Amino acid sequence: MSTPARTSYDAPAPDTELAEGDDVGRGPRVRVRVCPDGPLLVSGADSVVTDDGTEVPTTRRTVAVCRCGRTSRAPWCDGTHKLLPPGSLPGPGSRPAA
Numbered sequence: 001m002s003t004p005a006r007t008s009y010d011a012p013a014p015d016t017e018l019a020e021g022d023d024v025g026r027g028p029r030v031r032v033r034v035c036p037d038g039p040l041l042v043s044g045a046d047s048v049v050t051d052d053g054t055e056v057p058t059t060r061r062t063v064a065v066c067r068c069g070r071t072s073r074a075p076w077c078d079g080t081h082k083l084l085p086p087g088s089l090p091g092p093g094s095r096p097a098a
Contacts, residue, residue, distance in 0.1 A: 028044065029044055030042065030043065030044045030045045031043040031044055034067075035064075037081060037084075037086055037087070037088075037089055038064075038067070038077070038081055038082075038089075039064040039065055039066055039067055039077035039081065040064070040065040040067055041062055041063075041064055041065075042058075042062065042064075042065055043061060043062040044061070045058055045063070046058060048063065048065055048075055050074070050075050056075055063076065064076060064077035065077065066078070066080075066081075067081065067089050068080060068081040068084055068088070068089055070084070
């Protein structure tokens with residue numbers, strides 16, 4: 001049985017100002033990986049901004065951000081998604097229900 005592919009992309013760090021002619025591929029990098037039926041793994045960010053605009057500092061190189069909305073430690077993942085049926089998370093990285 002193979003491991004499902006993970007979706008990831010690179011983006012400039014939040015609040016990084018780009019001068020005219022700058023390439024988005026330069027400067028500090030933040031990497032986001034979508035875990036199938038799980039959290040977003042965010043690497044290289046100094047903070048995470050919540051949907052209400054609150055900036056939450058990161059304390060680790062890589063943090064797990066909740067996608068299911070049921071965590072008791074928002075915005076961080078606490079593993080609650082493991083109790084949900086497969087395919088119940090919105091967006092990319094959700095596995096279809098069997």
